[in-house]
Amino acid sequence: xxxxxxxxxxxxxxxxxxxxxxxxxxxxxxxxxxxxxxxxxxxxxxxxxxxxxxxxxxxxxxxxxxxxxxxxxxxxxxxxxxxxxxxxxxxxxxxxxxxxxxxxxxxxxxxxxxxxxxxxxxxxxxxxxxxxxxxxxxxxxxxxxxxxxxxxxxxxxxxxxxxxxxxxxxxxxxxxxxxxxxxxxxxxxxxxxxxxxxxxxxxxxxxxxxxxxxxxxxxxxxxxxxxxxxxxxxxxxxxxxxxxxxxxxxxxxxxxxxxxxxxxxxxxxxxxxxxxxxxxxxxxxxxxxxxxxxxxxxxxxxxxxxxxxxxxxxxxxxxxxxxxxxxxxxxxxxxxxxxxxxxxxxxxxxxxxxxxxxxxxxxxxxxxxxxxxxxxxxxxxxxxxx
Numbered sequence: 001x002x003x004x005x006x007x008x009x010x011x012x013x014x015x016x017x018x019x020x021x022x023x024x025x026x027x028x029x030x031x032x033x034x035x036x037x038x039x040x041x042x043x044x045x046x047x048x049x050x051x052x053x054x055x056x057x058x059x060x061x062x063x064x065x066x067x068x069x070x071x072x073x074x075x076x077x078x079x080x081x082x083x084x085x086x087x088x089x090x091x092x093x094x095x096x097x098x099x100x101x102x103x104x105x106x107x108x109x110x111x112x113x114x115x116x117x118x119x120x121x122x123x124x125x126x127x128x129x130x131x132x133x134x135x136x137x138x139x140x141x142x143x144x145x146x147x148x149x150x151x152x153x154x155x156x157x158x159x160x161x162x163x164x165x166x167x168x169x170x171x172x173x174x175x176x177x178x179x180x181x182x183x184x185x186x187x188x189x190x191x192x193x194x195x196x197x198x199x200x201x202x203x204x205x206x207x208x209x210x211x212x213x214x215x216x217x218x219x220x221x222x223x224x225x226x227x228x229x230x231x232x233x234x235x236x237x238x239x240x241x242x243x244x245x246x247x248x249x250x251x252x253x254x255x256x257x258x259x260x261x262x263x264x265x266x267x268x269x270x271x272x273x274x275x276x277x278x279x280x281x282x283x284x285x286x287x288x289x290x291x292x293x294x295x296x297x298x299x300x301x302x303x304x305x306x307x308x309x310x311x312x313x314x315x316x317x318x319x320x321x322x323x324x325x326x327x328x329x330x331x332x333x334x335x336x337x338x339x340x341x342x343x344x345x346x347x348x349x350x351x352x353x354x355x356x357x358x359x360x361x362x363x364x365x366x367x368x369x370x371x372x373x374x375x376x377x378x379x380x381x382x383x384x385x386x
Contacts, residue, residue: 004030004165004193006359007184009172009207011037013044013148013345014199014337016155016166017071017352018359022197023162025356030191031159032170032184038152042201042277044345045148046222046311048255048264050242051346052089052143054114056102058322060370062110064350067366071349072146079154082147087237087256089143090122092131092299093246100246103138115139128234129243130299145242145255146346155352172207177331195359196334202277202314204338212376213324215339216317218271219280221288224309226262231302235263245299252295261309263300265292268342271315282312315342325351325371327358335359336373 006022008015011033019031035041051068055061072084093100107114115138122137123130131137156166171187175196182196200207204215227235234240240256240263254265267288274280289307296303318324318339328334335358337351344351350366357364 004028004191006030006195006197007032007182007191007193008197008199009175009184010199010201010203011156011166011168012042012199012201013152013155013348014340014351014355015197016152016159017348018197018199018337018355019159019164019166020155020162021352021356022359023159023164025360027356027360029159029164030193031164031166032172032186032191033166033168034171036168037156037166038149040311043314043316043340043342044152044201046264046313047148047258047261048145049148049345050089050143050244050253051084051146052140053110053112054103054107054138054140054143056099056106057343058370059106059109060367061347062106062112063367064347067350068347071353072151075151075154075158075349078158081150081154083151083154084144084146085237086142086144088139088141088241089244090126090129090241091138091140091244091246092119092122092129092135094134095136097246099244099251100136100138103140107138107140113140113142126241128231128240128300128302130301143242148345151348155348175207175334177328177333182333194333197337197355197359198328198334199337199355201338202274202316204316208324208336208338209330210324210328210336210373210376213318213339213373217274217277218315218317218342219274220266220271220313220315220342221285221292222264222266222311222313223289223292223307224261224264225296225303226260226306226308227257227302228304228306231304232257235300235303243299245295250291252292252299262306263303265296267292267295274314277314280312280314284310317341319376323347323371324373325354325368326373327362329374329377332362
């Protein structure tokens, strides 16, 4: 097997983006994945993902989002494929709710283009969406959705055009790093390189080897409802924006109907813990569907309840629900991107170049300090000892 400059473990959104960025800088890249590219066994499938700048999770993500938007546009140009559709996002909830207050805070801090609307005005502008009278809405016109599988295909195709090798059907069993390089053990033998990038998705607990970060995998359900024929035009892409509702009962989000499958709705909060990502039950969870259907009836009353499709995806959670991106604290030849906690896909176009920086230069000028793996070591060191 030819020697690689960099091996990438995992060829999902982050891994494919990293492979493309590394190959674009002249590195000989080998990317390994247990499944195909793309696949539906992890976190990056299900047609669409939100992209937005008014980031309630933490305002420090906003500079990375500016880079992500630029990166997706660059990938669109390189692939001659539309990947990011800016249809706007309407976020509704009580004024003090985490998402509403956080989005407004991030928008004010970074001078983002958003509107704060009373519920009655939002109802007049988007009559298919119903908000409670004591809610407010945050309208972000530059938000929208990414076409998930097409994004990964575009990154993988770009990586291959630049000379990277993407090998599917390879199960990584272990890795080791030393002063002279890295070795990756798989069910198809050993692979060697100068550097290693690990983007393991739901397999982070086993592959990343950061014992102070207890990664937890959650099962999430996605549901598609076909509107009745009389209301189909009102729910179609181009008419209905993306939407999200932050309530005491949970955080739900959704997308306009892109095709005959209809309107996609899911719950971002909650989720059942997964012991083994390989043995996830991907059948219909009736209780989860009933909860999402109740939200649909309350917030999109004309949508109806014609469930035509469902899917399961996986969130890989960190204790603080923020990403882990940086050099491995015990192996400086190894760059890690993991624990994206259900909100990472939109960042892939920015994370890929960051991983290329880390692997090839040993550092990145991107503002990722708040995502460093060592932040959990610092937290542990501050705990009182008895």
